[in-house]
Amino acid sequence: MRAKSQTTAWCSRVRPTLRVLAVMMALALGMATSSSMATAAVAAPRIDVRNAPVPAGMCGHPAGNLVDGIRHVGTSGDDYLRGSYSGTMGGGASVVAVIGCNAGGVSWPETLVFYRLNSDGSLAVVGSYDLSKIRNAEHVDVRTAHIRGGMLATALNSYEGAGCEIHKISASFHVKSGSVAVSNILKGPVVNRCPSKVQ
DSSP: OHHHHHHHHHHHHHHHHHHHHHHHHHHHHHHHHHHHHHHHHHHOOOOOOTTOEEOTTGGGOOOEEOBTTEEEOGGGOEEEEEEEEESOOGGGOOEEEEEEEEETTEEOOOEEEEEEEOTTSOEEEEEEEEGGGTSOSSEEEEEEEEEETTEEEEEEEEEETTTEEEEEEEEEEEEETTEEEEEEEEEOOOBSOOGGGOO
């Protein structure tokens, strides 16, 4: 009987302590989750480039502005937003847009356009890069990209026609002294040779 009463007394002392510990753990977990969610929200601001200015040169078009992600250049074709990536990069750039273009319905290699976000919320072009400089091909498109170490790291697809002379390339880009610098270029083998180029 004495042992049983001692056990009951011990349990009555421990249970409140366990309840307090459980409440404290739940509060700590909730605070950590809220903090991580807030950090994630702050760490990934999205900059809207749907109405951003675009430089001259894409498919031979003059400079202008996108309107809701597209710009019609009459019978000369269109410029259109393919995607964008926000983050801190070299040369004061805070967002880069992938702009596609066509001339008379035929698409050309994509262009990377780097922007600075001004204090009034407007965007200013700080540099651009025509991806045909990486490989002189009919099409050079951004397959995937992300900002890392102040640079835009990309995986590119290059090809001719409807899908021959396929070449996978990776490269990194950043703005330096008002122009876009390229580094870390890696080129895979060219596959699916075009019939006209097969010896």
